Amino acid sequence: MKPGLVELLELYEYKVDDLVAGQEPKGGMAGLTRLRQALIQANLPGPLAKKFRDIDARFKAHRPGYKTTVEEGPSSDLGAIFVEEEPSPPDPEHQTLEKLAEAVYWARLERELARVAKTLNQGKRDELRLAYAILQNLEAYAKSPLFTQDYNLSRFTLAHPIPSVSDPLVRLDDLSTAQNLLLELFREAFSIAERLRLPPEETVPYLRRFARRVLESEGALKTPLRGPSLESLRRALEEAHRQRLSLAEIQSLEERLQAAAAEERRLALVMEEDRARFSAAIEQLSTLLSRYLPSPRGEASWPQLPQKILGSPNPAYALFEVPPETKALNLRLMPLRFTLGGHQVAISQAGPVFALSVEGQERTLEENAAFSLTLPDAEMHGVRYQNYLHLWLEPREAATLSSLLAEGRVLAHIMWPENHYAYLRLLRALSARFKGPINYAAFQPESASKYAEAPIDNLQEFARKGLEVVRSRIQRHPSWAAYLSEVAQGLGLEDYAQVLYVELSEWLGFNPPSRDTLGQGVGSTTVSEAPSTIKAGSTVLSLRYQNGAIYVSSTGLVPRKLSDLLVWVVPEGGLVLAREGARVAYSLTSIPPRH
Incomplete structure (x- = not known):
């Protein structure tokens, strides 16, 4: 096996x-x-x-997007009479929830693309220039009657070249322009399958083909020519020989011809390099579209909103009070007060204008306009559709990074290989003990051989999931410390259990900072396409941003992908890296030997 x-x-x-x-x-x-x-x-x-x-x-x-029930075919009884009922009118509350979910998707996407735009808005901005050319040519080709019939783009002709990096009409150096350009590309991608009558799954492949056709079309890449062309100089030299011009004049033309030939070769190399760069940009844009387009167009999940609405007149959707732990809420606009995530929120009305007040801040609620408010411990986001509002709370970036680092500190112990992964064996035994008496033989050192053989990323994901399971069970069992002591005695790991108890207790009671600080002993960096390095203890790691992902590597080791949390085992313990967008925070968790 x-x-x-x-x-x-x-x-x-x-x-x-x-x-x-x-x-x-x-x-x-x-x-x-x-x-x-x-x-x-x-x-x-x-x-x-x-x-x-x-x-x-x-x-x-x-799995989403698939129908698993089998519909029965029509009855074979020809004598039966079927009366087709009139379709019931669409439920207005259900339609409202669908519109709010769509608004939430675009609001979240806009914030994500703001971060992506910062990363792409540097260097030669190949992805942004290519996105601009795609949109311009899509708009031009859509006016042609061939557009909806040319799925393979065999009859496409270039209407707009890829702009230069300094094109004054495009202004790609402006961050808001870059963000709006990406957002427009996503809006085009969101609707193009319906316009072309394609399966939604073909959205990204079609746009990749379109980008490829733009790049491969003659004239897509501008190459500024300096002076007369190579062909005109050849004709001039032939004419000089026929007219028997002086030797000096002929030599001058020959030198100019050689210089023009050298320049043409240089431009050919530049063109080849540009094509290679833009080919890579096509793949990066395709990856970006796949990551953030909702399924089945891409890999992202559609927002899942609560199905109840505070103040709804429809009993099927009515919510009469806001539960204490609520982080997301739908409500019908009217003057009211409620508590969301521990924050007192008030909705006021002056004529047709509604406003929201929270933590001393006030915001006019405009239809189809997303908004965000910074609270002491969270970000409040909202979108309005007609007379309905959806609010949700998210941790601030610093709070998110701090929470991930706190989780990573425990995870570093769980992944520590000392004494046949003693902490991981303890955690698994504790998890099993919550369900009843356990067989300690299943958690002896021999059971840990599989951990050392597993790829490090698989081990981390396995340990992290186990940590989540234990956390949920601890919250339901106040006597968890007694269980931990019991399994520690059964395995002879009392010293390790004391450390694990402290780490779990601190993690379970962790509160993110109330300000945008990460605390002492924590470093942070913003990653870009240019490699950056971080140093902790005796370890130096290289961080590189590529295709929307961050890769962490060290000399002689296979790079690892940093999604949101990564533990890099080092001689001193575990180097914990947490990611939010392009920002990476890191701290060293020292783990002294226990034997």
Whole structure:
């Protein structure tokens, strides 16, 4: 059996459990699909194959965008008379929730693209220049009657070249222009499948083909010519020989011809380099579209809004009070007061104008206009559709990074290999103890050999999921410390249990900073396409931003992808890296030896 198959199967089960519970799996649907494909190709042995089929059946029944029920065909009883009922009118509250969900998607996307624009708005700005050319040529070709019939773009002709980096009409150096350009590209991508009557899954492949046709068209890349062309100089030299001009004049023309030939060769090399760069830009834009377009156009999830509305006159949708732990809320606009995430919120009305007040801040609520307010411990976001409002709270960037670093500190201990992964064995034994008496033989050092053999990223994801499970069980069992002490005695790991108890307690009681600071001992950097380095203890890591992802590497080791949290095991303990957009915070968790 290949090492790590059991852990991969458990990880797949965890992700499917999230999907069944209505939550987005960690790593998104794309990560879940890749993991499933890897298991399909792994030639699992009998017991694991049976377990995989059981889990996979649940995956197929709950994956988004697929219909799992079989519709019955029409009855074969020709004597039966069917009376077709009039379709029921659309539910206005349901339509409102759909419109609010769409507004939330665009509001979130706009904030994400603001971060992406900062990354792309440097250097030669190839992705932004290419996006501009795609939009200009799409607009021009859409006016042609061939547009809706030319799926393969065989009859496409270039209308607008790729602009130069300093084109004054485009102003790509302006950050708001760059953000609006990306947003316009996404709006075009969102609707183009319907306009062309394509399956939504073909959105990104079609735009990739379109970008490729733009790049490969003659005249797409401008190459400024200096002086007369090579052909005109050849004709001039031939004419000079026919007219028997002086030797000096002929030599002058020959020198100019040689210089022009050298310049033409240089421009050909420049053109080849430009094509290679823009080919890479096509792939980067395609990756960006895939990441943020909602399924089935791309890999992103559509916003899931609560199905109740505060103040709704429809009993099926009415919410009469806001639950204390609510972080997202739909409401019908009217003068009212309520508490959201511990913050007192007031909605006021003056004629047709509504306003929102929270924490001493006031905001006029304009229709179809998203807004954000900074609170002491969170960001409040909102979108309005007609007389309805959706509000949701998100941690501030510093709070998000601090929370991830706190989780990473515990994770660094769980992944520490000392004494046959003592902390991980303790965590798994504690998790099992919550469900009843356990067999300690299953958590002895021999059981840890699979951890050392597993790829480090698989080990981290497995440990992180296990940590989440233990956290949820601790919150339901106040006596968890007694359970931890019990399993520690059973495994002879009392010293490790004391450390684990402290780390878990601090993590469970962690409160993010109330200001945009990360605290002492924490470094941070903003990553770009140019490699940057961070140093902690005796370790130096290189960080590189590529295709919207951040890769972490060290000399002689395979680069690792930093999604939101990564633990890099170092001699002193664990170097924890947390990511929010292009910003990376890091801290060193020292783990003294226990034996």
